[in-house]
Amino acid sequence: MEELFARVPLPDLLRAIDFDKLKPGISLPDDRADAVSAPFPEVEGMPRRFGTKIFGMQQGRAIVPHGHQNMASMHLVLAGEFHLRHFERVEDQSEHLVLRPSIDRVSKPGDLSSISDQRDNVHWLVATRGPAYTFDLIVVGLEPDRGFDWKMDHVDIGGAERLNGGLLRARRIDFDEAIRRYGKS
Numbered sequence: 001m002e003e004l005f006a007r008v009p010l011p012d013l014l015r016a017i018d019f020d021k022l023k024p025g026i027s028l029p030d031d032r033a034d035a036v037s038a039p040f041p042e043v044e045g046m047p048r049r050f051g052t053k054i055f056g057m058q059q060g061r062a063i064v065p066h067g068h069q070n071m072a073s074m075h076l077v078l079a080g081e082f083h084l085r086h087f088e089r090v091e092d093q094s095e096h097l098v099l100r101p102s103i104d105r106v107s108k109p110g111d112l113s114s115i116s117d118q119r120d121n122v123h124w125l126v127a128t129r130g131p132a133y134t135f136d137l138i139v140v141g142l143e144p145d146r147g148f149d150w151k152m153d154h155v156d157i158g159g160a161e162r163l164n165g166g167l168l169r170a171r172r173i174d175f176d177e178a179i180r181r182y183g184k185s
C-alpha cells in the first residue's frame with residue numbers, strides 16, 4: 001500500500017477523496033482525534049476489500065498509542081505535521097505488550113506509514129502542527145479463521161518499563177484511559 005500510494009501526487013488524492021468537502025465534517029474535539037469515512041472512488045481492477053477514513057485533530061491532540069490484530073492499515077499525512085512513532089510488537093503478555101521502537105520521525109504532508117500484524121504493529125501520532133489530518137486505508141479480517149475481524153490494543157507507552165536491549169514493557173489500558181493520558185498533550 002505504501003508503494004502504491006507513494007506514486008499518487010497528494011493534490012490528486014485530496015481531489016479524489018473530496019478532502020475540502022469532508023474537512024468541515026471533522027469536529028476537531030478538544031481531547032482527542034475525530035474521524036469520518038472518506039469514500040474512495042472506484043478504480044478499475046482494484047478490489048473493494050478495504051475501508052477509507054480521514055482522521056483530523058487540533059494541534060497537540062493525538063491518535064493514541066495502540067496496536068491492532070488481524071488488520072493492516074496505511075496512513076498518509078494530508079495536512080499539518082505529526083510526531084510519528086511505531087513499535088514492533090515483540091511479545092503479548094496478559095497485562096502488557098513488549099515493544100521495540102521502530103519508527104520515530106516527523107511526518108509531514110505526503111509522508112506514508114503502515115501497520116500490520118507482521119511489522120510496526122503499534123503506532124502513535126501526535127499532531128505537532130495543526131489542524132492535522134491523515135488519510136487511512138484499512139484492511140481487516142486478513143485471517144478469517146481468527147474469529148474476529150480486527151482488534152485494537154491500547155498501551156501506556158509513556159509509563160512503560162524499560163527492559164534490556166531497548167525493549168519496552170507497556171501496560172495494556174482501555175480506550176478511556178488512553179484518551180485521558182494521550183488524547184491531548
Ligand SMILES: [Fe+2]
Nearest residue numbers: 066068073123
Ligand atoms: Fe491504528
